[in-house]
Amino acid sequence: MRALRMLGSSVGNKLLLGLTGLALFGFLLFHLFGNLLGFLGPEIYNEHAHALISNPLIIPAEFGILAIFLTHIYKAVVNYWKNRAARPVAYGVKKWAGGPSRKSVGSTTMIWTGLSVLIFVAIHLKLFKYGPVYFEAGTGVRDLYRLLIDDFRRPGIVAGYVLAMFLLGLHLRHGISSSIQSLGLMPESWTARILRAGIVLAILIAGLFAVIPVAVYFGAIR
Amino acid sequence: MRIHLTVWRQSGPKDAGRFITYTAEDVSPDQSFLEMLDVVNEQLIKKGEEPIAFDSDCREGICGTCGFMVSGIPHGPEPGTTVCQLHMRKFKDGDSLTLEPWRAEAFPVIKDLVVDRSAFDKIIQAGGYTSVNTGGARDANAILIGKSIADAAMDSAACIGCGACVAACKNASAALFTSAKITHLSLLPQGQVERTTRVVNMVAAMDDAGFGSCSNEGECEAVCPKGISLKNIATMNREYWKAMLAD
Known part of the structure; x- marks a missing residue:
C-alpha cells in the first residue's frame, strides 16, 4: 500500500516515467527492426508483419504497450503541471547555466515533443494499422508493403513523418539517458558514456525511421 | 568601475514588487559583490531611501546564507562560488546586471532579494x-x-x-x-x-x-x-x- 502511494511522489513519478520510457524505447527498437525489413523486399516485410498479426499474443501485447504508453503520458502531464506550480512567478532574466549542465533543447521541450509524438502515433495507426487492407495475391497475407509504398509516395505524408521523427529524436535525446538517471542506474564512471550513447541512439533511431519514407519517395524502396 | 544594477524591490511578502535601476559608482574590482551592494545601500540610506535587503552571514562561502540571481544565474557567473565570494573583477566597467531573488513556490519572497x-x-x-x-x-x-x-x-x-x-x-x-x-x-x-x-x-x-x-x-x-x-x-x-x- 505504501509502495503504491510512493509511486505518486515526485520521485515515484519519475521512476514510473523512466521505466515506461525505457519500455517504449525497447518497443521502438523492435518496430525499427520490422521497418528496416522493407529494404529486403515485400515478401520478408509482409512475412514479419504477418507473424506478428497472426500471433495469439498480439492482443495482450498491444494492450500492454497501450497501458505503458498511457501511464507514460499520464505521469508526464501530472509532472508538468506540478512543476509549473512549483514556480508561479517567472524570472525577469534567466540564463542556462552551461558547464556540466545537461540542459538541451530536447530536455526543455519534453512535454511538447512527447505530445507531438502522441498525435503522430494516432495518425500513424490510422494510416497503417487501421488503414486500407490489401492482401498478397493467393496467400491471404496482408500486403502492408503495398500500403507503405502508396502512403510514402505522397510528399505531404513523407514530410510529416520526417518532422515527427525529428521531434521523436529530440525527445529521445534527453529521454534515454534521463530515464537511466531517474531509475538511479547511472554509475559515475559510466555517466559520460551513457549521456553520449543516449544522443547517438536518438539520432540513429530517429534517422533510420525517417529514412524509410524518404527511401520510398525517392524510389529506393518500391 | 561603474556598474548598472536592475534590482528586484519588494517591500514585503504581500507586495507585488518591481525592478528598480541603480548605478554603483567607483566600484573597486577587489570588492566582493556584497561589499559593492553594501556601498550602494549606504548611499541609499544617506538619500533617505530603503536599502536593498539581501541575506548574508559568514561572507566566506561556507554558511549558505547568501544567494540571489545575478543576471539569470544563481550566485552569478563564476562557477563554484557563492555570491559573497564573487568579486567585482569578474565584471567589466559599464556592465548591466539584474539582481533577483530565488523564485519558487516553496521559497516565498520576504523582502527584496531575501526569501524564506x-x-x-x-x-x-x-x-x-x-x-x-x-x-x-x-x-x-x-x-x-x-x-x-x-x-x-x-x-x-x-x-x-x-x-x-x-x-x-x-x-x-x-x-x-x-x-x-x-x-x-x-x-x-x-x-x-x-x-x-x-x-x-x-x-x-x-x-x-x-x-x-x-x-x-x-x-x-x-x-x-x-x-x-x-x-x-x-x-x-x-x-x-x-x-x-x-x-
Missing part, C-alpha cells in the same frame, strides 16, 4: 538526522569508516543549503539538496537505522513544501557553489525504489 528557505528545514526535520544513544559522548573515531566512503559522504555533506539548486531548476526542484542529505547519511554507519524511512519521509516533505520534480537537466549541479553532483539524485532515486520494494 524554511522549507529546507522542514525537509531536514523529516529525516535529515541520525539516532544516537543518550549518555556520555562516544569517542569520535570509535566507528571505523573506510576512507573512500568517508570521502564520498563528505562530498555530499558539503551542501550548504543555499537554495541555488532550486533557483536554477526549471521545475524549482529541491532534488539536489534533498538527495545530498540522503546520500550523505545513507553512506555512513550512523545513518543506517533510519535509512529506509529517511528517503521516504524527506521526499514526502520535499513534495509537501511545493518543490517540483527533477528533470535530470543538471542546471543545479552547474550552479552549485559546492559542486554537489547529480549522482546524489541517482542515489536518492535508487534508495527510493529500494525502500519501496522493502515495504
Whole structure:
C-alpha cells in the first residue's frame, strides 16, 4: 500500500516515467527492426508483419504497450503541471547555466515533443494499422508493403513523418539517458558514456525511421 | 568601475514588487559583490531611501546564507562560488546586471532579494538526522569508516543549503539538496537505522513544501557553489525504489 502511494511522489513519478520510457524505447527498437525489413523486399516485410498479426499474443501485447504508453503520458502531464506550480512567478532574466549542465533543447521541450509524438502515433495507426487492407495475391497475407509504398509516395505524408521523427529524436535525446538517471542506474564512471550513447541512439533511431519514407519517395524502396 | 544594477524591490511578502535601476559608482574590482551592494545601500540610506535587503552571514562561502540571481544565474557567473565570494573583477566597467531573488513556490519572497528557505528545514526535520544513544559522548573515531566512503559522504555533506539548486531548476526542484542529505547519511554507519524511512519521509516533505520534480537537466549541479553532483539524485532515486520494494 505504501509502495503504491510512493509511486505518486515526485520521485515515484519519475521512476514510473523512466521505466515506461525505457519500455517504449525497447518497443521502438523492435518496430525499427520490422521497418528496416522493407529494404529486403515485400515478401520478408509482409512475412514479419504477418507473424506478428497472426500471433495469439498480439492482443495482450498491444494492450500492454497501450497501458505503458498511457501511464507514460499520464505521469508526464501530472509532472508538468506540478512543476509549473512549483514556480508561479517567472524570472525577469534567466540564463542556462552551461558547464556540466545537461540542459538541451530536447530536455526543455519534453512535454511538447512527447505530445507531438502522441498525435503522430494516432495518425500513424490510422494510416497503417487501421488503414486500407490489401492482401498478397493467393496467400491471404496482408500486403502492408503495398500500403507503405502508396502512403510514402505522397510528399505531404513523407514530410510529416520526417518532422515527427525529428521531434521523436529530440525527445529521445534527453529521454534515454534521463530515464537511466531517474531509475538511479547511472554509475559515475559510466555517466559520460551513457549521456553520449543516449544522443547517438536518438539520432540513429530517429534517422533510420525517417529514412524509410524518404527511401520510398525517392524510389529506393518500391 | 561603474556598474548598472536592475534590482528586484519588494517591500514585503504581500507586495507585488518591481525592478528598480541603480548605478554603483567607483566600484573597486577587489570588492566582493556584497561589499559593492553594501556601498550602494549606504548611499541609499544617506538619500533617505530603503536599502536593498539581501541575506548574508559568514561572507566566506561556507554558511549558505547568501544567494540571489545575478543576471539569470544563481550566485552569478563564476562557477563554484557563492555570491559573497564573487568579486567585482569578474565584471567589466559599464556592465548591466539584474539582481533577483530565488523564485519558487516553496521559497516565498520576504523582502527584496531575501526569501524564506524554511522549507529546507522542514525537509531536514523529516529525516535529515541520525539516532544516537543518550549518555556520555562516544569517542569520535570509535566507528571505523573506510576512507573512500568517508570521502564520498563528505562530498555530499558539503551542501550548504543555499537554495541555488532550486533557483536554477526549471521545475524549482529541491532534488539536489534533498538527495545530498540522503546520500550523505545513507553512506555512513550512523545513518543506517533510519535509512529506509529517511528517503521516504524527506521526499514526502520535499513534495509537501511545493518543490517540483527533477528533470535530470543538471542546471543545479552547474550552479552549485559546492559542486554537489547529480549522482546524489541517482542515489536518492535508487534508495527510493529500494525502500519501496522493502515495504
